[in-house]
Amino acid sequence: MTMNRIEIETKAFGPLTVEEKQVFTFPSGLYGFESQRRYALFDSRQPPFYWLQSLEEVMIAFVVINPYMIRSNYVLDIPEADIDTIERPLPDDLLVFSIVTIPDDPAEISCNLQGPLVMNRLRRLGVQSISLDPRWKTKHFILDENRARV
Secondary structure: OOOOEEEEEEOOOEEEEEEHHHEEEOOOOEOOEOOOOEEEEEEOOOOOEEEEEEOOOOOOEEEEEOHHHHOOOOOOOOOHHHHHHOOOOOHHHEEEEEEEEOOOOHHHOEEOOOOOEEEEOOOOEEEEOOOOOOOOOOOEEHHHHHHHHO
16 A cells, blocks of 8 residues: 655755645644644654644644653543544544744743644544643643653
């Protein structure tokens, strides 16, 4: 079985070839980027991070991370309507990411556990949701979270 591949333009790496299964549609876009609906998800050159690149505007790209890498006790508690938006995937077909903010000071690198990106890898649909769990904030400092785990 051959994988369909497409060429995309990326903010960080220039032209890149990805498989079609790496392309997701966010019917409502992301908060603040509602007009951008199609994104490619691909590995970063610095694990455990990934890139989420808009296919409609090359300058819009996000570094993302699996929130369970930051907080092993992370609980995905989001509105049922958001699960409906991505057509109720089975647990094995659910992908969850948090957007990472990378300022100049590495100690200030944070991720947004309050607004997870929730994706159905089979249907290639995604939604940015808002967690119903008050423990999760828009800024969880990655270095602090790492130190707390040791």
